[in-house]
Structure formats: C-alpha cells, structure tokens
C-alpha cells in the first residue's frame with residue numbers, strides 16, 4: 229500500500245484517499261509548437277525502474293494537488309512537496325541523492341542544479 | 342416556506358455503537374486567507390471560536406470551526422442562523438479575496454457514540470483511530486467507504502460526521518451495518 233503525506237494538511241494519506249495525476253513537471257506545448265513537440269507533450273512519458281516524480285491529488289481530503297518523489301521498484305517514498313513548482317525542489321533532490329546516489333530522471337540528475 | 346428536515350429526520354441505530362442523524366446543522370463553507378485579520382475576526386464573530394490549527398476543530402458554546410484545507414474552513418452555526426451569519430461573514434470580508442457560502446442543506450450530519458465508535462468508523466475509513474493517533478479535537482477529511490466524509494472526535498468519545506446530503510442515507514446504512522451487534526472486532 230502506498231502512503232503519501234499531503235504537504236498541505238499533513239495527513240498521511242493512504243492510496244484510496246488520493247487520486248493519481250500522472251507524471252510530474254511536464255512542460256506544456258500548445259499553439260505555436262511543432263508537431264513533434266506537441267506529440268511528445270501528449271504521449272511521451274517516463275517509465276523508470278527507480279526514481280520517479282508524480283502528481284497526486286488529496287481527493288478524499290483537502291482537495292489539493294501536490295508532488296511526490298518515489299521509487300517505482302521498491303515503493304519507497306522519498307518525499308512529497310508543493311505543487312507550486314515546475315521542477316523538483318532542491319530539498320527533495322537532496323533527499324533522493326542521499327538514498328539513490330547518481331539518480332537521474334529526464335533532465336534532472338544527482339548533483340545537477 | 343416548507344419545513345426543513347434533516348436527511349433521515351432523526352433516524353437512529355444502536356449496535357456496538359450508536360448512530361444518530363444529528364439533525365439540522367447550519368454549515369458555512371468559508372474560503373480565503375486563513376491568516377487574515379478580518380477573516381479571523383469574522384470567524385470569531387460568527388461562531389465564537391478561533392480559527393483552528395491544521396487538522397483540528399475549535400468548538401465554542403454555540404458554534405464551531407473546522408480546518409478543511411489551507412484556505413478553507415467549515416463554520417458550524419445554529420441551523421436557523423446560517424443564512425444571516427453567511428451574510429454577516431460575507432459583509433465582514435468585503436474587499437478580501439474570500440467566499441462564504443451557506444451549505445447547510447447540502448450536508449448531512451451524524452453522531453456516532455458508545456464503546457464501539459472508533460471501531461465502527463475504523464471499518465469504513467482508512468484512518469488510524471488508535472486512542473494515541475486520533476485525539477479529541479482532531480478533525481479529518483477522508484472517505485467513508487465509497488464517499489467523501491469528514492469527522493471529528495469530541496471530548497466524550499463520540500464522533501460527529503459530516504457528508505454530502507445526497508449520500509446521507511448511504512452513510513447512515515453504512516455506519517449501521519458497521520455497528521452490527523455481532524460485528525465487534527476489538528482492535529480499538
């Protein structure tokens with residue numbers, strides 16, 4: 229069972245109180261973008277075995293969206309963090325680096341700011 | 342005007358805990374900046390209670406305030422005062438980025454009491470109801486089996502439960518089933 233702590237209400241919410249919102253930190257390509265960019269924005273998703281960043285909503289709770297970083301292989305949760313950011317916060321990156329030295333995910337990686 | 346009645350008009354069930362339709366309850370949803378001076382004053386004036394800390398409820402003599410999220414409170418006031426108090430709160434928050442809505446008739450309100458209260462709620466909600474984990478004054482939004490619901494624990498060991506009125510009958514039957522006299526598990 230997956231348990232994530234909602235950063236807004238501090239509740240340790242169990243999976244059934246949450247709604248999964250897919251991959252985190254997508255950059256939207258809309259009008260004016262190329263066909264390839266729009267295609268990738270719509271369809272291309274990370275499917276890592278290891279460190280992953282996701283969006284979740286505390287649906288049966290405060291109703292807020294937030295971000296979570298976890299390991300898809302062990303289900304270990306590195307932490308949850310605010311939705312008001314378009315990149316993983318330094319704090320969460322540091323937490324991951326402490327447990328998975330050398331981690332990478334899309335353009336983000338251990339030691340890379 | 343037609344006579345207002347609560348969702349199950351005072352229905353009760355007694356098993357390992359007592360489930361009661363707690364009757365008509367005035368409820369006002371208030372969204373805004375919980376740190377704002379004007380909002381704090383308006384909440385105090387409407388309910389007699391202070392803005393609660395995260396995840397808790399403050400109960401006063403004739404009202405209560407529950408923490409719903411970082412920008413939302415649920416004000417509990419006498420049913421017959423809800424319309425007037427909603428207008429007062431809205432008036433007091435004029436010019437603020439805030440919204441007060443009377444939701445009394447959109448909600449159902451239940452009381453769950455007795456020895457088995459923690460256990461009954463524990464059967465239908467994914468929340469830790471251990472005496473050390475869930476204490477009086479604590480307020481939690483979660484789910485009651487398949488529907489959204491919120492509840493808090495009173496000093497006397499009873500719970501008040503709030504849900505949408507449209508699922509009020511479902512919640513009453515759900516709690517009653519979970520309170521079946523021969524269904525004691527004995528975890529809490």
Ligand SMILES: [Zn+2]
Pocket residue numbers: 234235236237238239286289290291292
């Ligand atoms: Zn939350």
